Amino acid sequence: MxxxxxxxxxxxxxxxxxxxxxxxxxxxxxxxxxxxxxxxxxxxxxxxxxxxxxxxxxxxxxxxxxxxxxxxLALHLTLLPINLWRVAEMHRLTRRVRRAAASASEVQVWLRPYMKRRRIRSGEVLFRRDDPADRLYFLVEGRLEVVEKGVVIEAGQMFGEIAFFAPEGRRTGTVRCVEPGMVLSIDETTFKQLLFQNPAFGLQILSLIAGHLSGDVRRLEALVEARSEVPPPPTQ
CATH class of the missing domain: 1.10.287 (Helix Hairpins)
Structure with a gap:
C-alpha cells in the first residue's frame, strides 16, 4: 500500500x-x-x-x-490492584505514625518489622561518642544514660537519630546501660527508605529531634544561669 x-x-x-x-x-x-x-x-x-x-x-x-x-486492558487490570494495595499499605503506615505521635509506645509497633532486637547488660556501652552513626535505637525496657550529659533514657524512648542528620555522621555522646533491658534498632538504609516513602514518618522524626534539641538548650540555659549566680571569689 x-x-x-x-x-x-x-x-x-x-x-x-x-x-x-x-x-x-x-x-x-x-x-x-x-x-x-x-x-x-x-x-x-x-x-x-x-x-x-x-x-x-x-x-x-x-x-x-x-x-x-x-x-x-489486560495490562492495567493487572496494575490497578497492585497500586491500590500499595496505597492501602502506605495509609496503614501513616495511621500508625499518627498514633505514635500521641503515644511513644506505639513506635515499636509500626517499626518492629524493620528493627532488630538486642539484650543489654548493666554497665554495657551501646555506642561511644564519635562512633559512626549506623543505627537508630528504641529502648523497650531498662534504663540508659548519656554519659556526657547525664541524661537518662527511659523505656519507650527513641534515641540516636540526631547523628543520622549530622554532617559528619558521628555519635554526639556515649550511651551506657544503667539497668539491664532490651533495645530495638534499625539500620540507616532502612530508616532513610521509610523517610522517603512516608513524609508523616519524617515529620515524627523531626518532632523527636526538635524535642531532644530543646531539652539540650534548656539544660545549657540552666547551667549558664547556675554559673551566673555563683558569687565571684573575694579579691585580695
Whole structure:
C-alpha cells in the first residue's frame, strides 16, 4: 500500500471513530491517563504518586474496554490492584505514625518489622561518642544514660537519630546501660527508605529531634544561669 493510500485509510478510520460518542469517551480517558502519567513524573512522595497511578490505570481500562484494546486492558487490570494495595499499605503506615505521635509506645509497633532486637547488660556501652552513626535505637525496657550529659533514657524512648542528620555522621555522646533491658534498632538504609516513602514518618522524626534539641538548650540555659549566680571569689 502506498503512503497516500495508507494515510487516507487512517484518516477514514479516525473520521469514523470520531463520529461515535463512545470513541470520544475512549480517547478522552486515554488522554487524561496520559496527562496523569506526565504529572506523576514531577511528584516526589509515594502516596500521591500511587493515587496518580490508580487514576491512570482507570483511564486506560476505560479506553481498553471502549476502543477496544485488549492488551492495554489486560495490562492495567493487572496494575490497578497492585497500586491500590500499595496505597492501602502506605495509609496503614501513616495511621500508625499518627498514633505514635500521641503515644511513644506505639513506635515499636509500626517499626518492629524493620528493627532488630538486642539484650543489654548493666554497665554495657551501646555506642561511644564519635562512633559512626549506623543505627537508630528504641529502648523497650531498662534504663540508659548519656554519659556526657547525664541524661537518662527511659523505656519507650527513641534515641540516636540526631547523628543520622549530622554532617559528619558521628555519635554526639556515649550511651551506657544503667539497668539491664532490651533495645530495638534499625539500620540507616532502612530508616532513610521509610523517610522517603512516608513524609508523616519524617515529620515524627523531626518532632523527636526538635524535642531532644530543646531539652539540650534548656539544660545549657540552666547551667549558664547556675554559673551566673555563683558569687565571684573575694579579691585580695
Amino acid at each position: 502506498a503512503i497516500p493510500e495508507f494515510m487516507a485509510a487512517r484518516a477514514a478510520e479516525l473520521t469514523t471513530s470520531l463520529a461515535d460518542p463512545w470513541q470520544w469517551l475512549a480517547l478522552g480517558a486515554a488522554g487524561l491517563a496520559a496527562v496523569l502519567i506526565v504529572v506523576s513524573a514531577f511528584v516526589k512522595t509515594i502516596i500521591p504518586l500511587r493515587w496518580l497511578a490508580v487514576a491512570s490505570n482507570t483511564g486506560f481500562i476505560v479506553y481498553g474496554l471502549v476502543h477496544p484494546a485488549l492488551l492495554i
